[in-house]
Amino acid sequence: MPQTPDFDEVIDRRGTHSVKWDGMAQAYGVSPQDGIAMWVADMDFRPPTCVQRAVEALAGHGVYGYWGDDAPYLEAIRWWMQARHGWAVERNWIFTTHGLVNGTAMCVDAFTQPGDGVVLMTPVYHAFARVINAAGRQVVECPLKLVDGRYEMDFAAWDAQMTGAERMLILCSPHNPGGRVWTAAELRATADFCKRHGLILVSDEIHHDLVMPGHAHHVMARACPDVADRLVMMTATTKTFNIAGAHTGNVIIPDPDLRARFAGRMAAMGISPNSFGLAMATAAYSPEGADWLDALIGYLDGNRRLFDAGIDAIPGLRSMGLEATYLAWVDFAGTGMAPGEFTARVEKGARIAANHGASFGLGGESFLRFNLATPRARVAEAVARLQAAFADLQ
Structure with a gap:
């Protein structure tokens, strides 16, 4: 029990x-x-406790060498996404970054150039703007509408803001700090906005497991399959299970061309995950x-x-x-x-x-x-x- x-x-x-x-x-x-x-x-x-046991097992062994077979870890991710979100993920879609702030930075690096605009629906998680600015890109703030104490998207106003210099939109879904669970219709409108303006769509869904009773999260990849050629998904165990110190996040890319571009930047940066983060995530994504x-x-x-x-x-x-x-x-x-x-x-x-x-x-x-x-x-x-x-x- x-x-x-x-x-x-x-x-x-x-x-x-x-x-x-x-x-x-x-x-x-x-x-x-x-x-x-x-x-x-x-x-x-x-x-x-399953996460604690995984950490104790590594510590008990006492040898902390290079991590090898990551198949159980990848299968745990695939199982969780299917079981909890109805989303079928292939193993070769998954990249592991040092958390999703790092994942965001890697997306900015892989898919934009210095001076490009990156669109944010503000107010939104402050680390997005921090990494965009640090990378020499331009933050394009598209303010959400506050309607009866609740945030709504305002695409008519945002369309008028676009200059053609924008290359990416980072969506926070569910929304931090407003706590909104975006509807399927809102996600489709977001996808259409990205198509109209030629934007890569990065959907940060780190809070997708933390949904209050009576609400249901919609995975962007499922809600808008027709936007797969420009979609980058980001998920993690870290918020869900309070293991943020593991700095382990997943960038999941269905499209092969986008995947190749991201893989190239990962290789160039020499990024690989740590064994404790993989063990904790594998244990967490379980019954x-x-x-x-x-x-x-x-x-x-x-x-x-x-x-x-x-x-x-x-x-x-x-x-x-x-x-x-x-x-x-x-x-x-x-x-x-x-x-x-x-x-x-x-x-x-x-x-x-x-x-x-x-x-x-x-x-x-x-x-x-x-x-x-x-x-x-x-x-x-x-x-x-x-x-x-x-x-x-x-």
Whole structure:
């Protein structure tokens, strides 16, 4: 019988080289001694025991040489994508990168040239813009429309923005930080937009397993098979199972021409995966990992409900309806406060480290992003602190 995960267990991550906990004082001025870390997108939970057993087996052997046969790893990916997402993936489509930020950077390197435009639907995961700029490409921000507290795509406006210098669009699906699960119709419209403007479509689906009850993720490769000649898929075990430190992600490319171009850049950069990451991913993509994930989603849904109820009770604050991810996107616009004021109340008053919305690009200025993947007692404490910090509005 699989062991029931104890997500309520409070694990002290301070002093463990955790960016999320040990880095928040420098980043936000919030002390880890009495602060709550709700910024970096990893979880405060242990991964499934099958992952821990895989790590212990490698450590127990005590010889850490070059990794050889990766067939079980590739088969685990194929099984998971078919079993959980109904997506048939061939082994030779799969490239393993050092996480999906590295995967994104490799796509930018392989499929664009310096000076080319790369389209982002903003606000969106901040690492995209970081790697685009670092590569000497141009970030083209296409702002999402905020309609009744929910993001929608705006292709009419975006068509007018295109200059012909754009070569790629990076889609975040499900969306981070807004938590949207894009509909099949929205994905088809995105594919059509890319075809109209001659764009390579990179679909980052790292959050595709973390979907709230009542919602269903649509794999771009299945929703839009007619865009396969320009499609690059990105997936990973790392967000799903809280093993981001393994830095293991997959770039999955059905089209042979795109695949050859990407393979050439991988070879030129000398990139190969590490054995611990492969072992952890192989263990995670299993029936035991699936049972753990189902329990996790139920727990995260409870955290979401608790957090949203508490935030929405504060006049002027609104937590965007979370359809996927464990990242709450809270709008402070209704307070009438400038970002500096509401951010100070959160960091200095509530002693919570949360991501600043402006770092996600156009449209994020009035928001903060809160990570809810932590024991429920800590979520409840965060809500209480935020209500106290904004008590004068109530």
